[in-house]
Amino acid sequence: MRKHFLKTGVVALVALALLQSCKKDNSPNNNGNNNNGGGNNNGGSTVITPPNNPAIASTQGFFLDGWQAKTFATPESPKAVEKPKAGAVVVTVDISQVITKVSKNLFGNNTNPFMGQYIDQPVLMQQLTDLSPNILRFPGGSLSDIYFWNGSNKAPDDAPAKLLNANGAENDAGYWYGNNTADWTFTLDNYYKVLQQTNSTGLITVNYGYARYGTGDKPAEAAAHLAADWVRYDNGRTKYWEVGNENYGNWEAGYRINPADNKDGQPTILNGAIYGIHFKIFADSMRKAAAEVGNTGFKLGMVTTEADEKNNTSTIIPTWNSNAMATSGTSPDFYVVHNYYTPYMQNSSPEVILATPANVTSDMMNWVKNSLDKAGLPQKPVALDEWNIFSTGSKQMVSNVAGVHAVMVLGELIKNQYSMASRWDLANSWDNGNDHGLFSNKSDEPGAPAWNARPAFYYMYFFQKYFGDRMVSSSVTGSPDIISYGSSFLSGQAGVVLVNRSSLDRVVTVNIKNFAAGSKYYYYTLNGGTDNAPFSRKVYVNGNGPTGESGGPASYKTIAANSAAIAGGIIVTIPARGSVFLVAEGK
Incomplete structure (x- = not known):
């Protein structure tokens, strides 16, 4: 994060669809289903096109190794609800048009050393396990470039006590250490315990800054050796690694060094070509270490910019991607981008915030693809391992709107075929609501218990719970404010996640094509409250809200799903700036 905030079944599915395509039912009830969620109405018979x-x-690549299909568990004791009358908005989901498999690695998050030794916090650990992020990145953030994984309170002798900022002024280095057992920080060994307890995969960012500010004879080799020793200590527990954090930015340690203290001829200001050369040094050392410990799945990511550097010349190193790619060549296994979507440090409205996910996500992917094309390099997986919003001033980051934004980002990441993503971050600091944390940091949030889950937690929890193993095409007519993301389950159900960006409730009819519909559909409705309008700190799940001033219902796992009959149409109300997570039964 920027320092400003410290911060298997493919054959089975096709076979199922082919079997369904042979089914014909001329009954009136089935014809009704065809018009409102069943399939194609073709002269009284259903003809189902099998999925592609x-x-x-x-851009996904090896991050989908081990991909598994999903089986939807029918909700126990759902709550029967009355349907609204159909309106003008229609969402069409086509099960036959598969866009992509869904990577479980897109639901990740960032943990960090300033959360404290939270392994002993049962409330947080249970919520984190329920969230099932699958990927947890560590140790940062900008802290990665001043982090010494094997130290306790002392940096290596060739790490200076002072580092230069972008303007050339000296500041205390403020190093962080992996073996510091103080209660205000987080040890590396506890990170490994959290991965094990939450059934998550690690993503480790090694200290690249040390390759720049180190005062030894060969600082890049020293930093690479330190990273390789971490790979050895890791002993095969972690597959995904990356070299540095946002090193193209002038906020990062190592961006500027004193050449008088450097012994291998590095320039005062970092550039992409130097980083690319150093990346290959890191890659050689770390891959050798991985081979020594039998880590055959080891993959190493390279830092890239998320947009044209010409638009960010005051803070971003120009031509970073082109120069870094030229000197690193084919050495990276994947490419890393970060994005905070909204205008930096502006008091943005909900309309501005919720307009960003689609364009920003696709533009970012296109930028990396074009950078590789221009460099003459093959396309490889693209990982977004930090994302959130930068809006400040009205508690936007901790609001229901941030939760709706998270839903849209997840949908767009799947649609644009990213390999992996990790939201920033699990816990940060309150700062009057300018807090990226998915949870409050202990009890620093007024009116909230320790480790209180913010609204985005609930939106991300239900997204993963109600989204299938494949994204399928979906489209909307009748309103530009309604966004849809369709999915299918190998177990035979069809799903759709619906978002309402407007300030008014909307009634939506969902038609599902090429689908043999069952009898019921199930859904959860999430929306904000009336507090701190329009940035409510609360979220309601099927009408159930928090007991305190913020967050959502503690009973989120046991709240009954809403349910209605598919016959007569799949029709739901999406609350203003809210979402509906819906799954329809198949036959």
Whole structure:
């Protein structure tokens, strides 16, 4: 994060669809289902087109190794609800048009050393396990470039006590250490315990800054050796690694050094070509270490910018991507981007915030693809391992709107075929609501218990719970404010996640094509409250809200799903700036 905030079943699915395509039912009830969620109405009989099976995109690659299909568990004791009358908004989901398999690695998050030794916090650990992020990145953030994984309170002798900021002024280095057992920080060994307890995979960012500010004879080799020793200590527990954090930015340690203290001829200001050369040094050392410990799945990511550097010349190193890619060549296994979507440090409205996910996500992917094309390099997986919003001033980051934004980002990441993503971050600091944390940091949030889950937690929890193993095409007519993301389950159900960006409730009819519909559909409705309008700190799940001033219902796992009959149409109300997570039964 920027320092400003410290911060298997493919054959089975096709076979199922082919079996369904042979089914014909001329009954009136089935014709009704066809018009409102069943399939194609073709002269009184249903003809179902089987789904396609697209290849894994190069931008996803090995991150989908071990992909597994999902089985939807029918909700126990759902609550029957009355349907609203159909309106003008229609969402069409086509099960036959598969866009991509869904990577479980897109639901990740960032943990960090300033959360404290939270392994002993049962409330947080249970919520984190329920969230099932699958990927947890560590140790940062900008802290990665001043982090010494094997130290306790002392840096290496060749790490200076002072570092230069972008303007050339000296500041205390403020190093962080992996073996510091103080209660205000977080040890590396506890990070490994959290991965084990939450059934998550690690993503480790090694200290690149040390390759710049180190005062030894060969600082890049020294930093690479330190990283390789971490790979050895890790002993095969972690597959995904990356070299540095946002090193193209003038806020990062190592951006500027004193050349008089440097012994291998590095320039005062970092550039992409130097980083690319150093990346290969890191890659050689770390891959050798991985081979020594039998880590055959080891993959290493390279830092890239998320947009054209010409638009950020005051803070971003120009031509970073082109120069870094030229000197690193084919050495990276994947490419890393970060994005905070909204205008930096502006008091943005809900309309501005919720307009960003689609364009920003696609533009970012296109930028990396074009950078690789221009460099003459093959396309490889693209990972977004930090994302959130930068809006401040009205508690936007901790609001229901941030939760709706999270839903849209997840949908767009799947649609644009990213390989992996990790939201920033699990816990940060309150700062009057300018807090990226998914949870409050202990009890620093007024009116909230320790480790209180913010609204985005609930939106991300229900997204993963109600989204299938494949994204399928979906479209909306009748309103530009309604966004849809369709999915299918190998177990035979169809799903759709619906978002309402407007300030008014909307009634939506969902038609599902090429689908043999069952009898019921199930859904959860999430929306904000009336507090701190329009940025409510609360979220309601099927009408159930928090007992305190912020967050959501503690009973989120046991709240009954809403349910209605598919016959007569799948029709739901999406609350203003809210979402509906819906799954329809198949036959």
